[in-house]
Amino acid sequence: MDYDPMIMDDAEALGPVVKISQADSVRVKWELSNTDISFANSLRRVMLAEIPTIAIDLVEIEENSSVLADEFIAHRLGLIPLNAEGIDSLLYSRDCDCDGCCEHCSVRLILHAKCTGDENMHVFARDLVPTGDRINQVLGTPIINDSEGLGPLILKLRPGQEIKLECIAKKGIAKEHAKWAPSAAIGFEYDPHNKLHHLDLWYESDPKAEWPPSEYAAWEEPPQEGEPFDYDAVPNRFYFNVETAGPLPPDVIISEGIKVLQQKLAGLIHELADEGGDGGVNGDGYNGGGPRSPEYGAGAGMDGFNGGYTTPFGGAAAGNQSAWGGAGGATAYGTTPYGAGSSWS
Amino acid sequence: MAKPKVKKDESATAAEPASDVVMDEAPTSHQPENDDNMSVDPNENGEEGEEGDEIEDEEEEEEEVQRVRLLPGSTPTAASFEFLNEGHTLGNALRPDVEFCAYAIPHPSENKMNVRIQTFEGTTAIEALQKGLRDLQELCDVVTDKFIDARERFVAASAS
Ligand SMILES: [Zn+2]
Numbered sequence: 001m002d003y004d005p006m007i008m009d010d011a012e013a014l015g016p017v018v019k020i021s022q023a024d025s026v027r028v029k030w031e032l033s034n035t036d037i038s039f040a041n042s043l044r045r046v047m048l049a050e051i052p053t054i055a056i057d058l059v060e061i062e063e064n065s066s067v068l069a070d071e072f073i074a075h076r077l078g079l080i081p082l083n084a085e086g087i088d089s090l091l092y093s094r095d096c097d098c099d100g101c102c103e104h105c106s107v108r109l110i111l112h113a114k115c116t117g118d119e120n121m122h123v124f125a126r127d128l129v130p131t132g133d134r135i136n137q138v139l140g141t142p143i144i145n146d147s148e149g150l151g152p153l154i155l156k157l158r159p160g161q162e163i164k165l166e167c168i169a170k171k172g173i174a175k176e177h178a179k180w181a182p183s184a185a186i187g188f189e190y191d192p193h194n195k196l197h198h199l200d201l202w203y204e205s206d207p208k209a210e211w212p213p214s215e216y217a218a219w220e221e222p223p224q225e226g227e228p229f230d231y232d233a234v235p236n237r238f239y240f241n242v243e244t245a246g247p248l249p250p251d252v253i254i255s256e257g258i259k260v261l262q263q264k265l266a267g268l269i270h271e272l273a274d275e276g277g278d279g280g281v282n283g284d285g286y287n288g289g290g291p292r293s294p295e296y297g298a299g300a301g302m303d304g305f306n307g308g309y310t311t312p313f314g315g316a317a318a319g320n321q322s323a324w325g326g327a328g329g330a331t332a333y334g335t336t337p338y339g340a341g342s343s344w345s
Numbered sequence: 346m347a348k349p350k351v352k353k354d355e356s357a358t359a360a361e362p363a364s365d366v367v368m369d370e371a372p373t374s375h376q377p378e379n380d381d382n383m384s385v386d387p388n389e390n391g392e393e394g395e396e397g398d399e400i401e402d403e404e405e406e407e408e409e410v411q412r413v414r415l416l417p418g419s420t421p422t423a424a425s426f427e428f429l430n431e432g433h434t435l436g437n438a439l440r441p442d443v444e445f446c447a448y449a450i451p452h453p454s455e456n457k458m459n460v461r462i463q464t465f466e467g468t469t470a471i472e473a474l475q476k477g478l479r480d481l482q483e484l485c486d487v488v489t490d491k492f493i494d495a496r497e498r499f500v501a502a503s504a505s
Contacts, residue, residue, distance in 0.1 A: 015487055015491075016484065016487055016488050016491055017491065018488065018491040018492045018494070018495040019495055020495045020496060020498075020499040023496070023499055023503075030492075030495065032488070035484065035488070036440065038437045038438045038440060039438050039481070039484060039488075041437065041438075042433075042434045042435070042437065042438035043488075045433065045434045046434055050434070251492075251496055254492060255489060255492065255493070258485050258488060258489050258492075259489075261434075261438075261481075261485050262482060262485050262486075264431070264434070264435060265435075265478050265479075265481055265482045265485070266482065267412070268412065268413060268428070268431075268435075268478055269475060269478050269479060269482070271411070271412055271413055272413055272471065272474065272475055272478070273475075
């Protein structure tokens, strides 16, 4: 990609900068700069492992005369990417009031195929048919991106063999099982010239010849000959390559990732704010006693904060943008409750 | 070769279903139940009647699980906090502006993360922690806005 001179102007401004260099329905290549590596890494971790999606979790096999064992097929089914659009409205089945699973916390899919011809038959993800009520008409539908419209191959049947089963797909995150990962891969890279010496590149005789330059090497100034090592330098530009496995579009993976971080933080802030009320927090009682210790900011501050806290959770599927509000101090979190900080000190 | 297999399986499936675990009775997810950071709370609107009571019970149980705990030996300006169900994602990103701050995950098989904060004169460790969390939240807001902005510009640029 061409180097955009615009970025120089942006980079001089305070605060983080985002630049997208390539984007399509499968991947977004983007650069995050003017933040610290810890935030960039947290975002990477959250996009990999904590964005909720939907995947087949239970399989009831009625008939399986194929050569593959039941559990082998069940495992393959679990790994088939399912559309996660509207997943926010689906409950985790552990949070649902139902007994086991229902349309509020799961999607049912049926697979029934029998080889009646005299050639081997291929069974694909397109043969998985969602049934029953669903939150919307796409949630839980297998993702099919190939030009023939087949989807991933599940198994093959010889003449006379049959497979008949019912699957229950549930909401989950990749921290529990990788089948819930929204992304196929997330590229994460910084300091393409290794100026910071975070890498100790192994080599036979010449590291320059043996390690091909990164595609981002042209974006950053190469080290000068004999340049002294800068001990104070910290990484500042982070190059992400977010590639989806299908459940969510790549740009949604990024915004959902930030949303998950937001929810993590909001939950903790909420709990810390509540903590003044119960005595179990500490051993030495410096904030114990009383229904709500004054140092937690009684009254307006609390209510104001709670107002902000509910927004990201209550926000409609339409999006993150509206729920999070504008930039900087104008956010739902930043405006009233702790703008000046006086209510907290 | 396939024939005998088909027969065997048919007889097996015919005899077995009764002893199989029905799908609805299968155990639910192994994810910790109190890991509620991103779950949609179905109990937001309390209801009346028997169902309402049940919901209230659940809520009480949830509240008993305290996700942040102040560890013994803490003083107002130098405190250790224990976070349940948090890890490097939060621990490393949390950078409050204090005299000293560090995090540790004492044991990999325990889902716990400890943060030690020592503040300068004038603020307490809890305030510093809260400010650290809120600053991180604001950073998230800003990055979201910047990303949405960049996406719009990218779409506009590739359309023209
Ligand atoms: Zn349910």
